Amino acid sequence: MVEGRGVQSIEVGGRLLHALVDVGQPAMLRDLAAAAGLTPAQAHAYLLSYRKIGLVEQDEVSGRYALGPFALEIGLARMRSADPLHMASKAAAEFAVEMGLMVTIAVWGTHGPTIIQVQESSRAIHVNLRAGSVYTITGTATGQLFAAFLPAAQIRPLLEEELRGTGGTERKVGRATSEARLERDIAAIRALGYSTTEGVPVPGINAVSAPVFDHTGQMQLAITAIGNEGTLDCGPESAQSAAVLALARRLSSELGYQSAERAAPVSVPRRGRPRAPAGAAEAPRRSRTG
Numbered sequence: 001m002v003e004g005r006g007v008q009s010i011e012v013g014g015r016l017l018h019a020l021v022d023v024g025q026p027a028m029l030r031d032l033a034a035a036a037g038l039t040p041a042q043a044h045a046y047l048l049s050y051r052k053i054g055l056v057e058q059d060e061v062s063g064r065y066a067l068g069p070f071a072l073e074i075g076l077a078r079m080r081s082a083d084p085l086h087m088a089s090k091a092a093a094e095f096a097v098e099m100g101l102m103v104t105i106a107v108w109g110t111h112g113p114t115i116i117q118v119q120e121s122s123r124a125i126h127v128n129l130r131a132g133s134v135y136t137i138t139g140t141a142t143g144q145l146f147a148a149f150l151p152a153a154q155i156r157p158l159l160e161e162e163l164r165g166t167g168g169t170e171r172k173v174g175r176a177t178s179e180a181r182l183e184r185d186i187a188a189i190r191a192l193g194y195s196t197t198e199g200v201p202v203p204g205i206n207a208v209s210a211p212v213f214d215h216t217g218q219m220q221l222a223i224t225a226i227g228n229e230g231t232l233d234c235g236p237e238s239a240q241s242a243a244v245l246a247l248a249r250r251l252s253s254e255l256g257y258q259s260a261e262r263a264a265p266v267s268v269p270r271r272g273r274p275r276a277p278a279g280a281a282e283a284p285r286r287s288r289t290g
Contacts (some may be wrong), residue, residue, distance in 0.1 A: 012038070017067075023133040024258075026064035075256065078093070084220045085116070086250055088212060090157035092119050094222060095247055099240065103225040104129060108140045108150060111224065112158045113143045125228060127205055133241040137162055138182045139207040142222045148186035148195075149211050149219040194245050196234040208241045210248035215256025223248050 019035035020027065033043035047065055050056035054070035088105050096103040096119035103119040113135040137143035137159050163179055185224050189195045194210040209224040225232065225244045233240055252259075 012036075012042075013050070015047050015052075016043060017055070017071075020065065020067050026059060026062065026066040028064055030067060038229055046189075053268060079123045083265065084212065084214065084251070084255055087145040087254060088223065089117055091247060091251060095119075095223075095225070095243075096121060099225065099243065100227075100283055101125075101232060102127070103239075104128070104226065105222070106214075108136065108154070108229055109134070112137055112162075113140070113146050116221075121227065123228065123231060125205065126224065127202060138179070141197050141207055142224055144182065144185050145195045145209050145222050146219065147182060148189040149213075149286045156274060161276065169231055194248070196241060199229060200235050202230050207236050208232070208234055208238075208244045210245045212248050213252045213254075213259075214254065215258075217257065217259075220255070223251070 001045050006217070008064065013034035016032055016038070019032045023031070029047070032047070033040045035269065038046075044217045047056055047058070050190060051058060051068070051142070054068045055073070056065055057068040057205055058065050085105070085107075092103045093268055094106055095101075098124050102121040104115050105117040106113045106115050108114070111134045115129060115131050115132060115133045118129050135143045137147050141186060147159070158183075159179070185195075185215060196208050199204045205225045205226065206229050209222050211219045212218050212223060223244060225240065227240075235241070
């Protein structure tokens with residue numbers, strides 16, 4: 001939270017800019033004023049100033065207002081300067097402390113979903129995860145998350161290697177499952193917006209994994225919270241699952257991603273054993289090829 005005394009008029013005018021962003025299309029003065037909690041006369045004065053600096057433009061025929069060319073320049077400058085990994089690293093560290101959970105950051109690497117950072121929990125969690133470990137695609141929630149949100153062509157080569165039991169000697173975390181099982185799981189993950197598991201493959205260990213997208217809609221990384229079953233609730237109304245998803249959405253928003261709000265979290269039907277979690281290693285640091 002930003003502290004200290006600011007300029008109130010700028011904050012009030014900022015409500016108009018937020019309204020323009022939320023509307024997402026040219027809008028009438030009265031509608032913008034109502035959305036910003038201002039009178040039309042107040043809103044007009046702000047919009048006039050914004051027009052002078054190119055932050056807002058007005059259509060001469062319809063009279064509707066929209067964000068102007070300077071707003072685009074600001075947005076592009078923000079995207080050029082944004083560092084997804086730095087932002088996620090800082091947020092993951094804060095989240096781990098706040099929630100008392102282990103938090104990992106994973107990206108899509110040469111060998112698949114690869115851990116690049118582990119934030120340890122203040123509580124003892126009996127899993128051994130380190131930067132450089134690679135999750136299986138089919139057998140972990142992080143892997144399934146990437147399978148759900150990355151292009152199929154990008155996933156397919158490593159997925160086929162994994163299902164054949166080939167793919168090199170890099171360390172793998174999680175037991176591979178069938179492609180048919182994966183297809184069912186990723187359909188549920190896409191509907192849910194994040195992936196969870198409870199007690200599999202490590203009994204007593206739960207995990208929640210959520211995707212972070214950039215301004216193009218491309219998944220950049222996965223944020224995964226890991227905890228003992230008594231401290232991490234993965235249920236459909238879990239405040240912790242909602243917090244992980246909110247963190248991923250906030251990071252996505254900071255990277256310029258815009259999307260309609262997903263439906264409230266719902267439980268995913270479990271067929272047979274639960275989905276394998278991103279955070280729970282079946283056997284810490286054991287070598288796996290698929």
